[in-house]
Amino acid sequence: MNTVDFLFENTPSKSKIALITAKGAYTYQDLLDNVSHYSNQFHSWGISVGDRIGILSCNSLFWIASYLAILKTGATAVPFAATLSPDQLDTYLSSINLSLLCIEERLYRRLGSVVQKVNLFRDDAKFIEAAAKPAKAAEHVDGSSDALLMFTSGTTATPRLVRITHQNLQANTRSIIQSLNLTESQRIMSVLPFSYCFGMSLLNTHLRVGGSLVLSEGMVFPEKVLDLMDENECTGFAGIPSNYQVLLRKTSFPKRDLKHLKKIQQAGGKLPTILVNELINCRPDSEIYIMYGQTEGTARLSCLPPHLLKQKMGSIGKGIPGVELRVLNEQGLEVKPGEIGEIVARGENVSPGYLNDPLASQDKFKNGELVTGDLATVDEDGFIYIVDRKSDFIKSYGNRVSSQEIEACILELGDTVSVAAIGVPDLVRGEAIYVFISVKPGSTLTPNSVIDHAARRLPNYMIPAKVIFIDSFPTNGNGKVLKSDLRKLLEPAEQNINPL
Amino acid sequence: MDLEFTIREYIARNLLFSEDGYSYSDDASLLNEGIIDSLGVMELVAFIELEYGISVKDSEITPENFDSVNNLANYIRGKLA
Numbered sequence: 241m242n243t244v245d246f247l248f249e250n251t252p253s254k255s256k257i258a259l260i261t262a263k264g265a266y267t268y269q270d271l272l273d274n275v276s277h278y279s280n281q282f283h284s285w286g287i288s289v290g291d292r293i294g295i296l297s298c299n300s301l302f303w304i305a306s307y308l309a310i311l312k313t314g315a316t317a318v319p320f321a322a323t324l325s326p327d328q329l330d331t332y333l334s335s336i337n338l339s340l341l342c343i344e345e346r347l348y349r350r351l352g353s354v355v356q357k358v359n360l361f362r363d364d365a366k367f368i369e370a371a372a373k374p375a376k377a378a379e380h381v382d383g384s385s386d387a388l389l390m391f392t393s394g395t396t397a398t399p400r401l402v403r404i405t406h407q408n409l410q411a412n413t414r415s416i417i418q419s420l421n422l423t424e425s426q427r428i429m430s431v432l433p434f435s436y437c438f439g440m441s442l443l444n445t446h447l448r449v450g451g452s453l454v455l456s457e458g459m460v461f462p463e464k465v466l467d468l469m470d471e472n473e474c475t476g477f478a479g480i481p482s483n484y485q486v487l488l489r490k491t492s493f494p495k496r497d498l499k500h501l502k503k504i505q506q507a508g509g510k511l512p513t514i515l516v517n518e519l520i521n522c523r524p525d526s527e528i529y530i531m532y533g534q535t536e537g538t539a540r541l542s543c544l545p546p547h548l549l550k551q552k553m554g555s556i557g558k559g560i561p562g563v564e565l566r567v568l569n570e571q572g573l574e575v576k577p578g579e580i581g582e583i584v585a586r587g588e589n590v591s592p593g594y595l596n597d598p599l600a601s602q603d604k605f606k607n608g609e610l611v612t613g614d615l616a617t618v619d620e621d622g623f624i625y626i627v628d629r630k631s632d633f634i635k636s637y638g639n640r641v642s643s644q645e646i647e648a649c650i651l652e653l654g655d656t657v658s659v660a661a662i663g664v665p666d667l668v669r670g671e672a673i674y675v676f677i678s679v680k681p682g683s684t685l686t687p688n689s690v691i692d693h694a695a696r697r698l699p700n701y702m703i704p705a706k707v708i709f710i711d712s713f714p715t716n717g718n719g720k721v722l723k724s725d726l727r728k729l730l731e732p733a734e735q736n737i738n739p740l
Numbered sequence: 741m742d743l744e745f746t747i748r749e750y751i752a753r754n755l756l757f758s759e760d761g762y763s764y765s766d767d768a769s770l771l772n773e774g775i776i777d778s779l780g781v782m783e784l785v786a787f788i789e790l791e792y793g794i795s796v797k798d799s800e801i802t803p804e805n806f807d808s809v810n811n812l813a814n815y816i817r818g819k820l821a
Binding site for chain 2: 344458462490492637
C-alpha cells in the first residue's frame with residue numbers, strides 16, 4: 241500500500257482539524273486538497289516512481305503537503321534540515337541526484353545561491369482552497385521501495401542517506417501507535433523538525449490515528465510554545481533531552497496548569513535522571529514515555545512504559561511491538577544481567593541499508609539486523625540500560641555531530657598541529673563539544689580565535705563550548721588519538737554532568 | 741554607535757555568517773525569516789547581556805522583545821532607561 245493511503249486509511253472525518261499552524265488551522269480535507277494540488281503539479285512535470293525529491297523547509301503545511309505529494313506520486317522524499325549552513329547544504333546536495341527540490345521561500349532567500357543547480361518547487365505561501373483538478377489515486381508502490389532517504393552524518397564527515405521503505409515506515413508507525421496507545425483525540429505540540437526521524441514519526445503517527453498536530457518553530461521562544469499548548473489544549477508533547485532541560489529549568493512549564501497534557505514522550509538521547517524526576521514531580525497526571533530509536537530503524541525501537549518509569553529509572557525499556565531488541569556480547573551471545581554488550585534490532589522497521597554505500601551498510605546491517613553501535617546492559621527482567629555509544633558521535637542539542645567534521649574544520653587553521661573533539665555530558669546541550677588542540681611553536685591562536693573560526697564555518701550546534709590547549713596527545717600504538725585518555729585530563733566535575 | 745546598527749551587524753556576522761551586512765528590514769521577524777533558531781536566541785541573549793551589561797530574565801525571551809531588530813532595540817532601550 242502507498243504510505244499516503246496508509247496514513248489516511250482511518251481518518252474519522254475529513255472535516256476534523258489536522259494541523260494548527262501560525263497561519264491558521266487546516267482540516268484533513270484542506271490537507272488532502274493541498275496534497276492533490278502538489279501531486280498534480282509533480283505529475284505534470286513528469287515526476288514518477290523512483291524520482292527523488294528534496295524538501296527544504298521548516299515544519300509547515302508546505303512541508304507536509306510536499307512530503308505526502310511526493311509519496312503519492314511514488315517518488316522518494318529526501319528531507320533536508322532547515323538549519324544547514326550554505327556550505328553544508330552544498331555538500332549534501334552533491335551527494336544525491338534530485339529531480340526536484342521543494343523549498344520554502346524564506347529558506348530560498350537565505351540559501352538560494354546554493355540551490356541553483358536543482359529544479360525548484362518554491363513555496364508561494366498560498367493555501368490551496370481546493371484542488372483544481374480531480375484528485376488522482378496514489379501510485380501503486382512496492383512495499384520494499386524507498387519512501388524516504390534520511391540524512392545521517394554518521395562517523396564520517398560525509399553525510400549518509402538511510403533508505404526507509406514504505407514497509408519500514410508503515411511498520412514503525414503502527415508499532416509506535418500501539419506502544420503509546422495513540423487515538424484520534426490526540427493533539428500533539430510538535431517542536432521537532434520533520435527532517436529528523438523522531439519529528440517525522442510524530443507526524444506519521446498522528447495523521448494515521450486521525451489526531452492533530454500543532455506546529456511551532458522549534459523551541460525558539462519556549463514560553464510561546466507553552467502558550468500555544470495552552471490555547472490549543474494539546475494532549476501531547478514530545479522532545480529530546482535539551483527540550484526538557486529548557487522547559488524544566490528555564491520556563492514556567494513546571495508551574496503551568498496545562499491540564500490537557502496527558503502524554504509526554506522523550507527520546508533522542510538520555511535525559512539525566514535528575515530531570516526525569518523533576519518531570520515526574522511537576523506533571524504527576526501525565527504519562528511519561530521514555531523511548532529510544534535510530535534513523536536506521538525508521539525512528540523508534542524501544543519504549544519504557546509510564547507505570548515502570550520509577551521502578552526502571554534510567555532504562556530505555558524493551559523493544560516496541562514488532563521490534564526485537566537484543567544485547568549481544570562480542571561472541572554474539574545475549575548478555576547476562578550486568579554484562580555489557582551491543583544493542584541489535586530486528587523488525588520490519590529496520591532499513592535495508594545506506595544508499596550507495598555497501599561498505600557502511602555491511603557494518604551497520606548484519607543478517608537483517610540493525611547493529612546500533614550503542615552499548616548496554618540488561619536487568620533480570622529484560623529491561624535495557626544504555627551505557628555508552630560505541631562509536632564517536634557527539635550529541636549536541638539533539639543533533640548527531642561527527643567529531644571528525646569539527647576536527648576537520650579546526651584543522652583549517654594553519655597553526656593547528658593536532659585536534660580532537662569529544663562530547664562532555666551537559667545539562668543544556670546534551671553533550672558539550674570540547675576540543676583539544678596542539679599548535680605550532682610561536683602560534684598566536686587562542687581558544688577564542690578557534691571558537692570564532694568554528695562559528696564562521698559551522699552551524700551553532702557544532703561550535704565548541706570549550707577549547708583546551710595541550711602540548712601532546714595521548715595515542716595508541718598506531719598513533720591514533722585515545723579520546724578516552726583525553727577525558728581524564730578534564731576536571732572531575734566536567735567528567736560528569738555539570739550542575740546547573 | 742547606533743543601537744540598531746550594532747544589532748544588525750551582530751546578526752549579520754554571527755547568525756547569517758555574512759560579511760555584507762544585514763539585508764532585511766528592521767521590522768522583519770527573525771523567526772519568520774529563518775534567521776534565528778533556539779540557539780540563535782541564546783546567542784542574542786548572551787550578546788546583549790555582555791554588550792549592554794543588562795540581565796535578561798527567561799520570561800523576557802519573547803517575540804515582543806527578541807523577534808526583530810526594532811523589537812530588540814526597544815527592549816534594550818527600555819532596560820537601559
